[in-house]
Each structure stands twice: as C-alpha cells, then as structure tokens.
Amino acid sequence: MKLLPELPEVETVRSGLEAQMVGQRISKVLLRRDGLRFPFPENMEERMVGAEVGAVERRAKYLIIRLNTEDDWLVHLGMSGYFSLINGKGSIANYEPLKHDHVLVEFENGFIAVYNDARRFGVMDLFPAGREDEHRLITHLGPEPLSDSWDARVLAKSLSRRKTAIKVALLDQKVVVGVGNIYASEALFRARISPLVESAKIVGKSGKNMRSTLLVSEIKKVLREAIAAGGSTLKDFKSVDG
Structure with a gap:
C-alpha cells in the first residue's frame, strides 16, 4: 500500500516554506502545464505576481499560503509532490527545470520555489482570502488532532x-x-x-x-x-x- 505524506510530513514542509517565504514578494510565476489533479485556477500567474507572503499555515494535509491580496494559495502535495527552494539563481530564466517541475515561483529576493510532482496527484488553487473553510476540498474536514479542542x-x-x-x-x-x-x-x-x-x-x-x-x-x-x-x-x- 502506498504511503502518503500525512500531517507530520506536511507540517515539516510548512515550517520550511514559512522560514523562506514569509515577507517575500512574488515577482514571477511559471506554470509548465495546465494543472495537476485539477486544472489550475484562471489567471493564476497574474493573480499571484506582486503578492507578498504573509504566513504559511496548514489545515489537515493542505498548505495555506496567505497572500496580501484578495487570494490565498492552497497546496496539497498529493502522493509525491514536494517543494525545492533554489537560492542564488535570481531568475526562473536561469533555472533548468526537471521533467516533473510543474510550478516555479520566483521571489524578488532571488530565490525560486519549485514544485515537483511526478504523479500529478497534488492540488494548487487560489481562493478568497481567509475563507478556506468554504473551499470544496476543506469544508468537510474534521478536527485537527493537535488542537487543544480535540480531546x-x-x-x-x-x-x-x-x-x-x-x-x-x-x-x-x-x-x-x-x-x-x-x-x-x-x-x-x-x-x-x-x-x-x-x-x-x-x-x-x-x-x-x-x-x-x-x-x-x-x-x-x-x-x-x-x-x-x-x-x-x-x-x-x-x-x-x-
């Protein structure tokens, strides 16, 4: 049986992204395909460029990347998705993507977040800021096991x-x-x-x-x-x- 990234693995990714992304502004987004498990949202690249990352949070196995725009960025790693943070390249144009590098996000400070997903079971979406509980992939979810309220x-x-x-x-x-x-x-x-x-x-x-x-x-x-x-x-x- 295939093992999936569960809460601890996603929390590990969240912590790593938070350390690098928070306070940074997105300067360019490159989508190398039309979608993953589902199609990417309309005008995703344009909606993300210029946004500053305010926080990286987790709900269940979903990453919620808070942007200072009317959208927040939702990510699910699926079975094999992962981020690499590439420093020192300065531009997506200088980076040679791997076969399964599907999403590249360049920040003004010169690092690039690269999302790789060989099986393409991951998810990326944009949704109205702060309204993740209304998202079709989240609305049905139960309580967080590490919250004080779950007893x-x-x-x-x-x-x-x-x-x-x-x-x-x-x-x-x-x-x-x-x-x-x-x-x-x-x-x-x-x-x-x-x-x-x-x-x-x-x-x-x-x-x-x-x-x-x-x-x-x-x-x-x-x-x-x-x-x-x-x-x-x-x-x-x-x-x-x-």
Missing part, C-alpha cells in the same frame, strides 16, 4: 455510533484529519487497542472513558514526535530541504 470527548462523540474498525475510523478525515496509516497504527499499539476493534466499543455507552482518553493522548504524542523528527521516512516524501 477524548470529541473523539467519543465521533465514534459513538460507528461500527467500523477503530483504525478505519481514524483514517476518516471527517473524524480527525491527517493521522494516516502509520501514525494510527503506532498510536493504537501504544494505547494497547486492537486496530480491528469496533469504534463504538472504544468509548462505550458512557462516551469519554480511559481508553478514548489514552488513545487521544497517544495520537498527539506520536504526531508531535514525528514532527520533531521531520516526518517519517517515506519512499517518495521529500521535505523542502530534500
């Missing part, structure tokens, strides 16, 4: 009527976002919960209990450890630093 009580409410196996439920982005296969397996192992047990049995009739409390705690720990380590070692995953 055993919230998990219990999500699982109370589910008959699916607990591991399957944890992979459902409506239950909790970004946990993914390897992190769900590790958290369940640490919590001593079989991945095959029925979801509703984790919480029982009373809702929040010791097992659900422990499971939430282990999920948070596993994800934080992975982020601290720069994400898990995935065959096709590359951080901003490669």
Whole structure:
C-alpha cells in the first residue's frame, strides 16, 4: 500500500516554506502545464505576481499560503509532490527545470520555489482570502488532532455510533484529519487497542472513558514526535530541504 505524506510530513514542509517565504514578494510565476489533479485556477500567474507572503499555515494535509491580496494559495502535495527552494539563481530564466517541475515561483529576493510532482496527484488553487473553510476540498474536514479542542470527548462523540474498525475510523478525515496509516497504527499499539476493534466499543455507552482518553493522548504524542523528527521516512516524501 502506498504511503502518503500525512500531517507530520506536511507540517515539516510548512515550517520550511514559512522560514523562506514569509515577507517575500512574488515577482514571477511559471506554470509548465495546465494543472495537476485539477486544472489550475484562471489567471493564476497574474493573480499571484506582486503578492507578498504573509504566513504559511496548514489545515489537515493542505498548505495555506496567505497572500496580501484578495487570494490565498492552497497546496496539497498529493502522493509525491514536494517543494525545492533554489537560492542564488535570481531568475526562473536561469533555472533548468526537471521533467516533473510543474510550478516555479520566483521571489524578488532571488530565490525560486519549485514544485515537483511526478504523479500529478497534488492540488494548487487560489481562493478568497481567509475563507478556506468554504473551499470544496476543506469544508468537510474534521478536527485537527493537535488542537487543544480535540480531546477524548470529541473523539467519543465521533465514534459513538460507528461500527467500523477503530483504525478505519481514524483514517476518516471527517473524524480527525491527517493521522494516516502509520501514525494510527503506532498510536493504537501504544494505547494497547486492537486496530480491528469496533469504534463504538472504544468509548462505550458512557462516551469519554480511559481508553478514548489514552488513545487521544497517544495520537498527539506520536504526531508531535514525528514532527520533531521531520516526518517519517517515506519512499517518495521529500521535505523542502530534500
């Protein structure tokens, strides 16, 4: 089964992009194809040029790059997408793109952000600034596992009527976002919960209990450890630093 970049891997990319992009102004955008998983938005190049990056945030496995215009920039890495930050080239014209370098973004300070995606399962879009919760790819998403508001009580409410196996439920982005296969397996192992047990049995009739409390705690720990380590070692995953 193919492993996808999950929350820790995307958070690692977010951190790397934030360090280089925030406060920088986009001077040129080159799209080397019409789209990735979906077509690029209309006039994407023109809408991005001149914008300054205000922040790089994450929602689930989506990167949200805040621009000081009426648009924000949405990115999903898909199965194999990654950014490279090229310093010292000064211009897209001086950079020799690789076969799968599909999007090149040049900044006024001379570095270039290059998005490479061999499988083209990634996503890039522009949406009205600050309104990501209305985006068709985000509106259905569940809670963030590392947020203070996601606790055993919230998990219990999500699982109370589910008959699916607990591991399957944890992979459902409506239950909790970004946990993914390897992190769900590790958290369940640490919590001593079989991945095959029925979801509703984790919480029982009373809702929040010791097992659900422990499971939430282990999920948070596993994800934080992975982020601290720069994400898990995935065959096709590359951080901003490669």
